[in-house]
Amino acid sequence: MTATKRSHSRAARIAAIKAAAARQLASRGAAALSIREVARELDLVSSAIYRYFATRDELLTALIVDAYDDLGATVEAAEAPVARGRTRERWRVACRAVRSWAIANPHDYALLYGTPVPDYRAPALTIEAASRVIGVLGRIMDDDAAQRASVAPDDAGADVAGFLDVDNVAAVMPHVATGRYVRALIAWSHVFGSVSFELFGHFVGSVQDPGAYFECVVDELANLLGLASD
Amino acid sequence: MTATKRSHSRAARIAAIKAAAARQLASRGAAALSIREVARELDLVSSAIYRYFATRDELLTALIVDAYDDLGATVEAAEAPVARGRTRERWRVACRAVRSWAIANPHDYALLYGTPVPDYRAPALTIEAASRVIGVLGRIMDDDAAQRASVAPDDAGADVAGFLDVDNVAAVMPHVATGRYVRALIAWSHVFGSVSFELFGHFVGSVQDPGAYFECVVDELANLLGLASD
DNA sequence: TGTACATCAGTGAACGCGCGTTCACTGATGTAC
DNA sequence: TGTACATCAGTGAACGCGCGTTCACTGATGTAC
Secondary structure, three states: HHHHHHHHHHHHHHHHHHHHHHHHHHOOOOHHHOHHHHHHHHOOHHHHHHHHHOOOHHHHHHHHHHHHHHHHHHHHHOOOOOOOOOOOHHHHHHHHHHHHHHOOOOHHHHHHHOOOOOOOOHHHHHHHHHHHHHHHHHHHHHHHHHHHHOOOOOOOOOHHHHHHHHHHHHHOOOOOOHHHHHHHHHHHHHHHHHHHHHHOOOOOOOOHHHHHHHHHHHHHHHHHHHOOOO | HHHHHHHHHHHHHHHHHHHHHHHHHHOHHHOOOOOHHHHHHHHHHHHHHHHOOHHHHHHHHHHHHHHHHHHHHHHHHHOOOOOOOOOOHHHHHHHHHHHHHHHOOOOHHHHHOOOOOOOOOOOOOHHHHHHHHHHHHHHHHHHHHHHHHOOOOOOOOHHHHOOOOOHHHHHHHHOOOOOHHHHHHHHHHHHHHHHHHHHHHOOOOOEEEEEHHHHHHHHHHHHHHOOHHH
């Protein structure tokens, strides 16, 4: 009982540490995240943090997992209200949500999809956390395929079994034909590729209004996927 | 005359500093690049470096410019031997060259296309240097369009003038119809998006053999661009 | 309910490290007459 | 060709900074009998 009291305040402390660290991440980026600075913000001595996180990397891992989860939840929430059958609109909304989240949280986005932090090795935990967004985008493609199973025979004749993790991909979108996996991966990865290019400054000189451009891209990808128009 | 001697040895020093810095970049990444470490490698005192580069950022800028140039030259060299008319093959070869270069020089690639270095603002110089690779890929698309001007009417009806830097894009590929610009940008940026995903570990769990996958992607992009098959 | 003991949060000092940059300087290399 | 002067490369010490992590400790909170 009192045990719960102590563990409750412990949980609160952990949350406070993560929140402070997240704020620092948001304002100065992952490289600038420092245990001493976190401690300062909480009016603690730096060594106190070690009661909660054994190492800087452990704290960073927690932030990564939280960020993936936040992104996943955001995209889920954005896409949920759209009628299940309107797969193209779901796709659009989900893609927009990814981009908006990235723009609102550029350093978190960079932490997840940018250059890996040097000397940091991502534990399996983070890979699992990453799957939430993948799940949303995959489910949309899958629902579309399920609705119109007969329509498009796979044109990409390539035998994909040799170079994809077919089981994993199939688990995410069981109704999508194997021959369309490559396009699905292109569409999925391109969403992040576009956002990265925008955030990292590679559209300077070619794209003036990234928001409008992104809309076009999302529709082109929907075409590539053969999503039903509406 | 003797003036040239001094300036020659000066140029050699600058080259040596950049080479040492590039080695460190290659082995530990941009964040770990340190003027003191560079000086150590050259058996110099750290302050000596300031005779040649006013600041760490200036050195970093030089490395970025060199890296863009190296990438550009590599892709140009790879694509040059292919007959000009075989645009699809040129596209394939150029894309492969981008990927190979990235794999061979992962830290340079990350410096160019990954998360921007914190507190580093890229001068216009680097943007100019970046255009060399863009030029190669753009020229291929343009040559293809020039050869078969009549063929594909633009299907993407979007009026692109509002959100692209149409003049700049047109300068790179004057024969490509405005309506195809978005696809061209998708193809171009996706090459880097795929390479980034591979290098940064986001294909773990879905792509087993990134080389084979990349081949498929490149062909899909060629289809998207409507490049003549051969 | 009260006491003896164990657990845990947080302290404060220290270790050992590396960094970018400045500054006054020596000595060699080049220039002008 | 020789000398007086200016330019430049490189030195060595220092400034001031921040970092992650360890360790022996105090005092409060919780547990067992």
